[in-house]
Amino acid sequence: MECHFEMKEGKLTVMVPKELDHHCANQLRKETDLLIDAYRIRTLVFDFTNTEFMDSSGIGVVIGRSRNMKFFGGQVYAEHMNPRVEQIFRVAGLHRLVQVQEK
Amino acid sequence: MKVSFDADSVNERLARMLVAAFMAPMDPTLDQLTDVKTAVSEAVTNAILHGYEGKEGEVELECRRQEEELWIQIRDYGKGIADVKKAMEPFYTSRPELERSGMGFAFMEAFMNRVEVVSKLGEGTTVYMRKQIGGNVE
Numbered sequence: 001m002e003c004h005f006e007m008k009e010g011k012l013t014v015m016v017p018k019e020l021d022h023h024c025a026n027q028l029r030k031e032t033d034l035l036i037d038a039y040r041i042r043t044l045v046f047d048f049t050n051t052e053f054m055d056s057s058g059i060g061v062v063i064g065r066s067r068n069m070k071f072f073g074g075q076v077y078a079e080h081m082n083p084r085v086e087q088i089f090r091v092a093g094l095h096r097l098v099q100v101q102e103k
Numbered sequence: 104m105k106v107s108f109d110a111d112s113v114n115e116r117l118a119r120m121l122v123a124a125f126m127a128p129m130d131p132t133l134d135q136l137t138d139v140k141t142a143v144s145e146a147v148t149n150a151i152l153h154g155y156e157g158k159e160g161e162v163e164l165e166c167r168r169q170e171e172e173l174w175i176q177i178r179d180y181g182k183g184i185a186d187v188k189k190a191m192e193p194f195y196t197s198r199p200e201l202e203r204s205g206m207g208f209a210f211m212e213a214f215m216n217r218v219e220v221v222s223k224l225g226e227g228t229t230v231y232m233r234k235q236i237g238g239n240v241e
Binding site for chain 1: 113205
């Protein structure tokens with residue numbers, strides 16, 4: 001599962017892969033944290049355009065990144081979630097932690 | 104169907120695909136399919152991450168069709184759970200340092216009709232799950 005990233009002026013967009021499970025979450029966590037530290041990212045966006053599957057491991061990664069970003073005064077957003085992913089977000093209460101936006 | 108595979112996280116996807124293939128003849132709705140795949144993903148992840156703590160081991164996946172009901176068993180021969188009730192509490196995790204959400208069992212219970220966990224310290228854990236599948240069912 002490849003994770004893709006886009007960076008522009010202190011904003012990092014993570015293109016979340018098609019399936020975000022424990023296996024992918026570990027990789028995504030490492031790469032995202034590396035980029036956030038290296039480039040002093042202030043805005044983190046999780047883009048779920050390509051995501052069809054997500055389990056609670058994905059929730060853990062989003063929560064972890066959100067906490068880290070907010071600790072340093074950053075912002076976190078989630079966008080382009082399909083109904084299923086959005087349902088997972090709500091069941092886990094993530095919509096209270098991360099701002100959901102439809103572009 | 105009874106399958107066993109290495110307790111490697113790369114096999115979480117394999118487990119989801121195997122169950123999806125097994126339940127296909129039951130004519131699941133898309134929601135039911137995704138529900139079951141999610142629950143299986145959670146149970147297999149638990150076996151790998153908590154049962155074997157990332158070390159080597161075998162995970163067994165068993166599926167059975169009982170008319171319109173899908174029965175699934177996921178078993179590991181790892182660490183075992185000391186307090187099953189506590190483990191199943193939403194947001195509880197024995198590994199907070201790994202950024203676990205503690206929602207694994209909560210998701211299993213949300214997406215399956217019935218979830219039972221049998222575990223013995225030092226011997227392993229089996230998760231039993233059931234779900235009604237088909238067009239006439241919610």
